[in-house]
Amino acid sequence: MTRSYLHxxxxxxxxxxxxxxxxxxxxxxLDKLTQDIVARSFRAQGQAGVDRLxxxxxxxxxxxxxxxxxxxxxxxxxxxEARNMATIKGPSDGKYLGDWKEGxxxxxxxxxxxxxxxxxxxxxxxxxxxxxxxxxxxxxxTLGPSLxxxxxxxxxxxxxxxxxxxxxxxxxxxxxxxxxxxxCSSMPRFAHKxxxxxxxxxxVMALLLxxxxxxxx
Amino acid sequence: MQTRRETLKHSAAVAGLLASTGLFPQYAQAFxxxxxDAKTVADAVKAMGGGAPAESKDVTITGPxxxxxxxxxxxxxxxxxxxxKRVLLLVEKNPNALIAMFNVSPEVEAxxxxxxxMGQSSDVYAVAITNDGKALFAKKEVKVTLGGCGG
Amino acid sequence: xxxxxRIRAQASGDKATVRVLMxxxxxxxxRKDGTGKTIPAWHIQDVTASLNGKPVMTAEWGPAVSKxxxxxxxxxxxxxxxxxxxxxxxxxxxxxxDEATVS
Amino acid sequence: xxxxxxxxxxxRWLLIALMGLASVAQAQKSSTDSIAEYRAxxxxxxxxxLFEAKGEDLWKQKRGPKNASLEQCDLGxxxxxxxxxxVELPRYFADTGRVQDLESRLLTCMEQLQGFKAxxxxxxxxxRGEQANVTALATWISAESKGMKFNLSQSHPQERVxxxxxxxxxxxxxxxxxxxxxxxxxxxxxRIRLQDLPNLTQQPGAGNGFxxxxxxxxxxxxxxxAQLRLNDCYRQQRFPYPLFGSEATIAxxxxxxxxGKGGEATAPAIKR
Numbered sequence: 001m002t003r004s005y006l007h008x009x010x011x012x013x014x015x016x017x018x019x020x021x022x023x024x025x026x027x028x029x030l031d032k033l034t035q036d037i038v039a040r041s042f043r044a045q046g047q048a049g050v051d052r053l054x055x056x057x058x059x060x061x062x063x064x065x066x067x068x069x070x071x072x073x074x075x076x077x078x079x080x081e082a083r084n085m086a087t088i089k090g091p092s093d094g095k096y097l098g099d100w101k102e103g104x105x106x107x108x109x110x111x112x113x114x115x116x117x118x119x120x121x122x123x124x125x126x127x128x129x130x131x132x133x134x135x136x137x138x139x140x141x142t143l144g145p146s147l148x149x150x151x152x153x154x155x156x157x158x159x160x161x162x163x164x165x166x167x168x169x170x171x172x173x174x175x176x177x178x179x180x181x182x183x184c185s186s187m188p189r190f191a192h193k194x195x196x197x198x199x200x201x202x203x204v205m206a207l208l209l210x211x212x213x214x215x216x217x
Numbered sequence: 218m219q220t221r222r223e224t225l226k227h228s229a230a231v232a233g234l235l236a237s238t239g240l241f242p243q244y245a246q247a248f249x250x251x252x253x254d255a256k257t258v259a260d261a262v263k264a265m266g267g268g269a270p271a272e273s274k275d276v277t278i279t280g281p282x283x284x285x286x287x288x289x290x291x292x293x294x295x296x297x298x299x300x301x302k303r304v305l306l307l308v309e310k311n312p313n314a315l316i317a318m319f320n321v322s323p324e325v326e327a328x329x330x331x332x333x334x335m336g337q338s339s340d341v342y343a344v345a346i347t348n349d350g351k352a353l354f355a356k357k358e359v360k361v362t363l364g365g366c367g368g
Numbered sequence: 369x370x371x372x373x374r375i376r377a378q379a380s381g382d383k384a385t386v387r388v389l390m391x392x393x394x395x396x397x398x399r400k401d402g403t404g405k406t407i408p409a410w411h412i413q414d415v416t417a418s419l420n421g422k423p424v425m426t427a428e429w430g431p432a433v434s435k436x437x438x439x440x441x442x443x444x445x446x447x448x449x450x451x452x453x454x455x456x457x458x459x460x461x462x463x464x465x466d467e468a469t470v471s
Numbered sequence: 472x473x474x475x476x477x478x479x480x481x482x483r484w485l486l487i488a489l490m491g492l493a494s495v496a497q498a499q500k501s502s503t504d505s506i507a508e509y510r511a512x513x514x515x516x517x518x519x520x521l522f523e524a525k526g527e528d529l530w531k532q533k534r535g536p537k538n539a540s541l542e543q544c545d546l547g548x549x550x551x552x553x554x555x556x557x558v559e560l561p562r563y564f565a566d567t568g569r570v571q572d573l574e575s576r577l578l579t580c581m582e583q584l585q586g587f588k589a590x591x592x593x594x595x596x597x598x599r600g601e602q603a604n605v606t607a608l609a610t611w612i613s614a615e616s617k618g619m620k621f622n623l624s625q626s627h628p629q630e631r632v633x634x635x636x637x638x639x640x641x642x643x644x645x646x647x648x649x650x651x652x653x654x655x656x657x658x659x660x661x662r663i664r665l666q667d668l669p670n671l672t673q674q675p676g677a678g679n680g681f682x683x684x685x686x687x688x689x690x691x692x693x694x695x696x697a698q699l700r701l702n703d704c705y706r707q708q709r710f711p712y713p714l715f716g717s718e719a720t721i722a723x724x725x726x727x728x729x730x731g732k733g734g735e736a737t738a739p740a741i742k743r
Contacts, residue, residue, distance in 0.1 A: 059644040126648075316430060394692075
């Protein structure tokens with residue numbers, strides 16, 4: 001079960017006897033060891049199966065960049081953005097905005113997809129965990145930029161107008177799959193990873209862009 | 218200062234002593250269910266033997282402006298009034314307003330602190346009930362925030 | 369049986385401040401279990417304090433006092449070496465008494 | 472107190488009035504101040520004391536199939552040495568041939584000295600049976616190092632390997648939300664909702680964050696061990712369930728503990 005690790009460790013232990021400072025295994029060996037340790041350190045619980053640990057190439061590249069502090073190579077970043085962009089579909093009925101009141105509820109809701117959540121529940125958007133959104137909610141996070149007056153400061157007075165189209169489409173894309181615009185964005189890929197439904201994303205769109213939403217007051 | 222071990226050792230003996238003498242029979246009290254079942258501040262005060270509550274600067278409520286978690290909200294009541302029989306802590310918007318009642322005796326100061334659960338942002342009240350049944354209060358707003366990852 | 373309390377009693381001048389932590393669920397009676405059934409209230413309802421065996425304070429608590437309750441109060445005329453005892457009783461009839469020496 | 476609050480409040484309103492539209496930032500700052508005030512109010516009377524007392528008792532009590540106490544347990548500084556042990560954990564133990572954190576080491580001692588089955592305790596849910604006792608023991612043991620400085624060893628090769636593995640795990644994005652530990656804990660001065668997020672990649676965040684657990688959680692009235700803290704991080708990250716005392720959780724402990732070198736041990740703390 002722990003064979004590869006023990007093997008590696010005992011090799012290191014032997015080295016320790018002969019050198020004051022034993023060299024670490026190579027970075028590639030440490031990557032492999034980490035994967036082995038991950039494989040034997042987790043088990044499925046509730047809806048959180050071990051399939052969630054399957055390496056995703058985008059995540060592998062971004063994780064390495066985060067760890068080493070060296071940004072992903074520009075060409076690779078473009079490739080990540082391109083393949084994530086390809087996952088974005090427009091709204092099935094052509095309408096981008098739903099009901100901002102529903103959007104506010106989704107933005108407040110941080111539940112869903114944990115091993116304690118039922119698999120069939122509507123997931124929350126976790127938005128306030130990282131962003132300021134409405135002015136009334138003081139309990140907001142700062143990991144992402146403030147979205148207060150998101151539509152207003154971008155000059156959106158009529159979300160259905162031609163003038164608003166670029167910002168509406170960009171916002172749609174960003175919520176659906178943020179890595180289409182920023183290869184290693186920390187924002188969850190809400191549509192691509194099946195976190196929010198199309199209808200829920202429309203409600204969040206309305207929260208940000210509807211001129212009657214408290215966000216734009 | 219007494220050590221933890223001593224506390225443990227003493228407690229068994231004290232418990233035995235109290236069991237044989239009864240639990241302070243002179244202070245025997247029936248739990249005031251009606252007061253703790255009351256929905257409003259006024260009803261709870263009435264059930265505790267107080268009249269219509271009037272605001273008073275001689276009563277102090279201490280609590281946070283914002284509670285990071287409604288499960289634990291530190292609250293304290295104190296008063297400089299003479300002839301106070303009991304003091305109460307209440308949360309207006311809880312399903313049952315009354316949190317705690319403390320009987321004031323000559324041996325203790327009319328100053329008590331505990332922690333309350335709050336379901337939502339609300340005014341919290343400290344009420345002092347005098348020997349002749351007057352109820353005097355102080356209140357303050359405590360905002361309860363939604364914390365953490367929300368999960 | 370319930371776990372012991374932690375009682376600290378510290379004299380300052382002619383009085384002693386008593387701080388107590390009690391180990392208790394303090395179930396509110398407002399929560400529901402997995403099947404949607406309300407979990408019945410289970411809480412400390414009577415608290416008494418004595419100084420050297422003489423009762424000095426009584427209190428009544430509802431289910432909205434926080435879990436593992438904290439209580440602070442001040443006894444007049446208490447000095448180092450005096451014994452402070454606290455007793456609680458809950459609505460299921462369970463009770464616990466602990467004692468500490470004023471320091 | 473009330474008077475002081477009134478003055479404080481009046482000043483705040485005056486400021487807001489003066490600043491007009493710029494008041495959003497000011498109101499925000501004051502809510503952060505208020506939260507700090509709230510936390511300060513809870514410091515005196517941390518229910519973790521109740522668990523600490525229980526843990527000390529459990530350490531000295533003769534228990535288990537072998538009816539023995541844990542007083543000869545070696546937490547890394549020799550049999551029976553408790554003070555200062557926690558600020559050097561996780562560390563390599565020659566007798567088990569692996570790096571162990573406080574809780575996995577306690578399981579080793581409970582098995583060897585008292586005859587409990589370590590794998591059965593590891594499988595027991597947090598807060599139940601012997602698992603609750605492990606948490607109480609960890610609470611007391613950590614409290615015995617309160618105020619001391621973190622000083623994890625990196626002298627054994629396995630300790631260095633575990634640090635590197637822990638670092639990789641810390642930055643590993645995964646699960647449906649693509650979250651890593653680093654998503655929330657690799658920058659200074661960030662918040663999730665109103666909670667400050669310690670930057671666990673360096674001091675002072677690593678010492679402050681890692682050094683606070685076990686902690687009493689006011690939100691659920693539970694005493695949370697370091698293993699449970701990590702377990703719930705992974706739950707919120709939407710990962711599968713990390714096994715109790717698994718290499719992954721221990722490697723993360725090494726990573727955070729080494730990063731926190733020189734930081735002050737504040738456990739058992741009181742947390743939201």
